[in-house]
Amino acid sequence: MIGVDWGTSSFRAFRMTADGAIIGRRAAPRGILHVENGGFAAALREEIGAWIAEGETRVILSGMIGSRQGWVEAPYLPCPAGAAELGAALVPIPFDGARLLLVPGLTDSDDAGTPEVMRGEETQIAGLLEQLGEDGIVCLPGSHSKWVRVTGGRITAFRTYLSGEAFAAIRADTILGRMMTDGPTDPAAFDRGVARAADHGHLLHHLFGVRTLGLFGRLGEAESASYLSGLLIGHEVRAALARAGTVHLIGAAPLCALYARAIATAGAQAIVMDEDAAARGLSRIARSASWT
Secondary structure: OEEEEEOOOOEEEEEEOOOOOEEEEEEEOOOHHHOHHHOHHHHHHHHHHHHHHOOOOEEEEEOHHHOOOOOOOOOOEEOOEOHHHHHHOOEEEOOOOOEEEEOOOEEEEOOOOOEEEEOOHHHHHHOOHHHHOOOEEEEEOOOOEEEEEEEOOEEEEEEEEOHHHHHHHHHHHOOOHHHOOOOOOOHHHHHHHHHHHOOOOOHHHHHHHHHHHHHOOOOOHHHHHHHHHHHHHHHHHHHHOOOOOEEEEOOOHHHHHHHHHHHHHOOOEEEEOOOOHHHHHHHHHHHOOOOO
16 A cells, blocks of 8 residues: 655655555655646656556545645545544545545634644544554644644544744744844753743734844844744643643654743643654555545
8 A cells, every 4th residue: 555645845655564564665845836737646656656566556645635726625524533534534536557545634613613624634643543542632843733632532623823834934024034043943042932932921022022132132143033933832832732741742853842842841741753653644544444
């Protein structure tokens, strides 16, 4: 079987045995935004055609490839949902030489009834369930960070925070960014930002402080980006983390390490999971699917 995690900016494929062991990998900076003129079938064949030629005829895909900007728009499945529900709602895609099935995204609503959506994260969480157990909290940091509650082995609720995209926009296109220089993360400055997020006052007020601390020489240009990151992540963690406990993190190791620092400051424990959760999730969903 072949599992494909196809996001906005990147493409990952896994060749797996029937029980989910990974026996081959491919990765490319070939997300859906980098495929011209809707040429997804040709792009997929270029990446995994050799495996299909060797006899792999079952392909399961997840991520933004199932979005409105992707190959086929798969309807969102409402929460609660787990691997079985996802497997029962797979969307077929016509493709010469192989059977392609697409994992749908999930939808939820916040307390005010505003919709929430995810595509791809549900598959990663499905791959985490054996380690997580029946219940737990999962955080997937990124441009649009997800905080997900799992109950009884199914995703029952989730919330999204625009922290990563906000950081990039503020860093690139505001006056705050003009007072920052590029460089590695400064842990002390990041921790200062996280601590500031616990103070009284709105995030927008705290953001202006990034400028004034710099004006008065209390925050250096080499520290400001890390301070801003800590401020945004700190506010996110305090809003999303309703109580102390354990948060399972899935994502890029450097970003997960920053979230773990902020989560520890808020009085909870963070466990960083390995980056093969997507492959395990694709395998688990595929085993509950009907391939006929």
